[in-house]
Amino acid sequence: MKILEIDPWVKPYANDVELRMNRYQKLKEVLLKEKGKLYDFANGHHYFGFHRQKDGWIYREWAPAADALYLMGDFNHWDRYRHPLRKKENGIWEIYLSGNHVLHHSSRVKVHVVKEGQGKDRIPLYIRRVVQDKETHDFSGQIWNPEKPFQWTDKDFKVDLGQPPFIYEVHIGMAQEKEGIGTYREFEELVLPRIKEQGYNTIQMMAIMQHPYYASFGYHVSNYFAASSWFGNPEELKSLINKAHEMGITVLMDIVQSHAVKNVAEGINGFDGTVQQFFHDGSRGTHSAWDSKLFNYGKHEVIHFLLSSLKYWMEEFHFDGFRFDGVTSMIYHDHGLGTAFDHYEKYFSLNTDVEALNYLQLANELIKEVRPDAVSIAEDMSGMPGMCLPIHYGGIGFDYRLSMGMPDFWIKTLEKNDEDWDMNAMYHELSTSRPNEKRVGYVESHDQALVGDKTFIFRLADKEMYDSMGKGSQSIVIDRAIALHKMARLITISLGSEGYLTFMGNEFGHPEWIDFPREGNQWSFKYCRRQWSLAESPFLRYKDLNAFDKAMVSLMKEQDLMGETDLKCLTIDNEKKIIGYQKKGYLFLYNFHPEKSFEGLEIPTYQDRKYQVVLSTDEKRFDGDGHIDHQLVYKTVDLKNHPKDRGILVYLPSRTAMVLKAF
Numbered sequence: 001m002k003i004l005e006i007d008p009w010v011k012p013y014a015n016d017v018e019l020r021m022n023r024y025q026k027l028k029e030v031l032l033k034e035k036g037k038l039y040d041f042a043n044g045h046h047y048f049g050f051h052r053q054k055d056g057w058i059y060r061e062w063a064p065a066a067d068a069l070y071l072m073g074d075f076n077h078w079d080r081y082r083h084p085l086r087k088k089e090n091g092i093w094e095i096y097l098s099g100n101h102v103l104h105h106s107s108r109v110k111v112h113v114v115k116e117g118q119g120k121d122r123i124p125l126y127i128r129r130v131v132q133d134k135e136t137h138d139f140s141g142q143i144w145n146p147e148k149p150f151q152w153t154d155k156d157f158k159v160d161l162g163q164p165p166f167i168y169e170v171h172i173g174m175a176q177e178k179e180g181i182g183t184y185r186e187f188e189e190l191v192l193p194r195i196k197e198q199g200y201n202t203i204q205m206m207a208i209m210q211h212p213y214y215a216s217f218g219y220h221v222s223n224y225f226a227a228s229s230w231f232g233n234p235e236e237l238k239s240l241i242n243k244a245h246e247m248g249i250t251v252l253m254d255i256v257q258s259h260a261v262k263n264v265a266e267g268i269n270g271f272d273g274t275v276q277q278f279f280h281d282g283s284r285g286t287h288s289a290w291d292s293k294l295f296n297y298g299k300h301e302v303i304h305f306l307l308s309s310l311k312y313w314m315e316e317f318h319f320d321g322f323r324f325d326g327v328t329s330m331i332y333h334d335h336g337l338g339t340a341f342d343h344y345e346k347y348f349s350l351n352t353d354v355e356a357l358n359y360l361q362l363a364n365e366l367i368k369e370v371r372p373d374a375v376s377i378a379e380d381m382s383g384m385p386g387m388c389l390p391i392h393y394g395g396i397g398f399d400y401r402l403s404m405g406m407p408d409f410w411i412k413t414l415e416k417n418d419e420d421w422d423m424n425a426m427y428h429e430l431s432t433s434r435p436n437e438k439r440v441g442y443v444e445s446h447d448q449a450l451v452g453d454k455t456f457i458f459r460l461a462d463k464e465m466y467d468s469m470g471k472g473s474q475s476i477v478i479d480r481a482i483a484l485h486k487m488a489r490l491i492t493i494s495l496g497s498e499g500y501l502t503f504m505g506n507e508f509g510h511p512e513w514i515d516f517p518r519e520g521n522q523w524s525f526k527y528c529r530r531q532w533s534l535a536e537s538p539f540l541r542y543k544d545l546n547a548f549d550k551a552m553v554s555l556m557k558e559q560d561l562m563g564e565t566d567l568k569c570l571t572i573d574n575e576k577k578i579i580g581y582q583k584k585g586y587l588f589l590y591n592f593h594p595e596k597s598f599e600g601l602e603i604p605t606y607q608d609r610k611y612q613v614v615l616s617t618d619e620k621r622f623d624g625d626g627h628i629d630h631q632l633v634y635k636t637v638d639l640k641n642h643p644k645d646r647g648i649l650v651y652l653p654s655r656t657a658m659v660l661k662a663f
Helices: 008-032 184-198 234-246 300-317 327-331 354-370 405-414 423-431 456-466 476-494 542-558
Strands: 049-053 056-062 068-073 092-098 108-115 118-122 130-132 139-142 166-171 202-206 223-227 250-255 321-324 375-378 400-402 439-441 499-503 568-573 578-583 586-591 598-604 610-616 633-635 646-652 656-662
Touching: 008 300, 008 354, 068 092, 166 184, 166 542, 184 234, 184 542, 223 300, 234 250, 234 300, 250 300, 250 375, 300 354, 321 354, 327 354, 354 375, 405 423, 405 456, 405 476, 423 476, 423 568, 423 578, 456 476, 476 499, 476 542, 476 586, 476 656, 499 542, 542 610, 568 598, 578 598, 586 598, 586 646, 633 646, 646 656
Parallel strands: 166 202, 166 499, 202 250, 250 321, 321 375, 375 400, 400 439, 439 499
Antiparallel strands: 049 056, 056 092, 068 108, 108 118, 108 139, 130 139, 568 578, 578 586, 586 656, 598 646, 610 633, 610 656
């Protein structure tokens, strides 16, 4: 197990890793039997659900504890008992409907499930579209079989795994400036070009799986094979993804397999009349903080259902991979709530859910079988060792881990006085990772933008944003906010992370929080949209923040400066609030001091080179003062305070960062 060589701190827990790997291998043997690959196993969507035949339709369902199932819909005037399903082996039910037109495209359907004399109308488990009645507000399944299916043109698109992901996290519904729900088509036409222009090469789509409550941000999933109808129909989602691929943009899905909505009428909870069909019983099956149901990852049928969902989204919609939500919640029995993961024994204990870890290993192996160029990202705040190591090393198999500690660090830092910011802690937090682990760094995501929290710039500027973001405004609060907004992003993207993420609008300091329409705000969409016009107005300072973000991403991408390769710390001065480091011939220098600018600041470079500034947060085009001379050539000299070293002398203004290139 190579994990023991890569991370020696794991060695005392070698037996735990070996147990996990043995269980994984045995689980695969049981699941696959004569099938050689998970690719051939994860085909529930090809068998269950509705499938067109030569002269009719066949519908299959898995409901092991049910006593009877009846198909109903507009095709039989919603008669609950006219079309019974026949029970077969292993809890499988089936009905064949003769006639090509008995079900047609857009037909609405449900299945009436009877258990111990009690019947409930349910949405089929493998349904591919769910719609809401405008009058009754009830949800029902819908047959999706268009006469002219979408024609893909992206067959030549491949994810370049050698290129770092610059991720633009998006929510289709709130991506529009209008006060309403945006659509797949609007996003394709209006937002995709903006993402491309900004330089991001990957989008991470939230809320794609069907969810009954719009304000859940898509995290209370009800239907695991249905694209959200809040934003349009499946063909329109396919068109969006196809267009992204034509632009060279990778498309990841924010997939939710950590929990499910507890709703019975809309979701999968209690489908066959029992909680145990998909979820654990009792307290283990309920997430108290999320008010949702928790999957039983030790049950083979549940594994089959969830793996089939992964394959379906990749096959049917050409998703290039996934960001797995709530991994920490999955892999610990206490869901990581209130646990400080400050020792390796916290990762290898009775609190660790080995069944969930084994499921994630299966998921990652399947993803690579379907698409060797696919990408998987773990949202894990615990830092589980081996999360991003290959499975055959003893790892879990993810490509990247979302560095959730980074936004937490920035929040805690902003709670301190500027004079008390710790430069050593900043460098450590932003540069440290598990051995061989690839990280996606970020200052903030959608989490920090929600009501109850604050975006980075809103923590800095607060109410001043409403009156002082005009170009002619004078505000020391806004000046500080804009300066630190740029500096935080530059040091976060450049200090070792192999990937980078922003949530749409945060790159230009989008004001206010995200407040989904709800009873408490009179179902208003005023704060559930993106005001792109702010970043386009020549009279507002948002435009300059947007320009800096574009220049920053361009530099990091075009000069291949992501990751820890060749990263060398040059100076950290906690009193002066100075940080300096070198990467691939580029110097990154920061002065976080709230007041002091430094003339003739010594920066050891340990080599004789010439340097010139290529990017500065102080440039006037980025709403800076323009105090840094980009034409000046810095030559290495002997340093007074570092007698044995050579370096350069620079002028570094207060709250300013700059990048110099060696030549």
